[in-house]
Amino acid sequence: MTQNEMQNIGLTVSQRVVAGIVANNKITSELQCFPVSEDEEDALVELPREALIKVMCDEIIALARTVEKVNSVGVALPGIIRNGIVEDSPNLPQMKGARVEEELCAALKNQGISTTVKVVNDADAVAAGLAALHGKLETVVRIWTLGTGVGFGRYPLTEGIWEGGHTVVSLDDKETYCGCGGRGHVEGIMGHRAMRLRFLDMEPEDIFAAAKKGDPRCVEFKKLWHKALAAATASSIHISGAGKFYITGYNVGFVELPMLRDYIQQMVRMSPLQGFSIETRPEDATNEVLGAAVLAQQSAK
Secondary structure (H helix, E strand, C coil): CCCCCCEEEEEEECCCEEEEEEECCEECCCCEEECCCCCCCCCCCCCCHHHHHHHHHHHHHHHHCCCCCEEEEEEEECCEEECCEEEECCCCHHHCCCCHHHHHHHHHHHCCCCCEEEEEEHHHHHHHHHHHHCCCCCCCEEEEEECCCEEEEEECCCCCCCCHHHCECCCCCCCCCCCCCCCCECHHHHCHHHHHHHCCCCCHHHHHHHHHCCCHHHHHHHHHHHHHHHHHHHHHHHHHCCCEEEEECCCHHHCCHHHHHHHHHHHCCCHHHCCCEEEECCCCHHHHHHHHHHHHHHHHC
């Protein structure tokens, strides 16, 4: 059995825990979800850390029992992840400080499952999943995930924090809606939570619907929203060069690509940096599951 044919498990934690088996850079099992219902949006936030790690462990064990041997386990979590430790996670605050790799390895070993565990940022997992899905594992892929917060992912993995959702895109003292409490962040403009705080009388989908009908306040915000993403993308281009960007997440439907490209082109004027491309992709947890497993497999080599 080659390295690519070995069985790996990918697991992601966002609104739900979703896990599956990956072999040859493809998901080869049905996905397992906890909770089963998509309506229980706050179920994981309300779980204590020990309970959430147990849920993760139980999902991994259930899948591991269906294969002969698990080569590696990849876990995708929101926040700053380094050396297997969640250094900070505004969207899952109970996980701050959790030594997830260590705890999961110990729990799995107690169940007779000896394998390596790799914990990565969830946006990095999406980037790896899209790279694998489109056969681009030899190229650099960057992604924005638009959801409760704003994530920035990069494949291949590179040393660094990569909390691109906290890129400063405004100097306005009133821009303090980011979940981390910082001022002027792209997440403080584009994040679902931030939009709800800004428009206390409207849901995000209502804001963009009203913008289409010409509501002045909502039209101006839609422009600001796209300018924020353009500014963060332009900053990445100026630091790391042009290349491929994907945009995904449950709020990706708000993106108007012609407007976004126009704003980026106004911000990126040096000709060697103008060869960027941007595509939108619908939110799909399979990308994170696949990417987490791919990154774990690469780490286990």
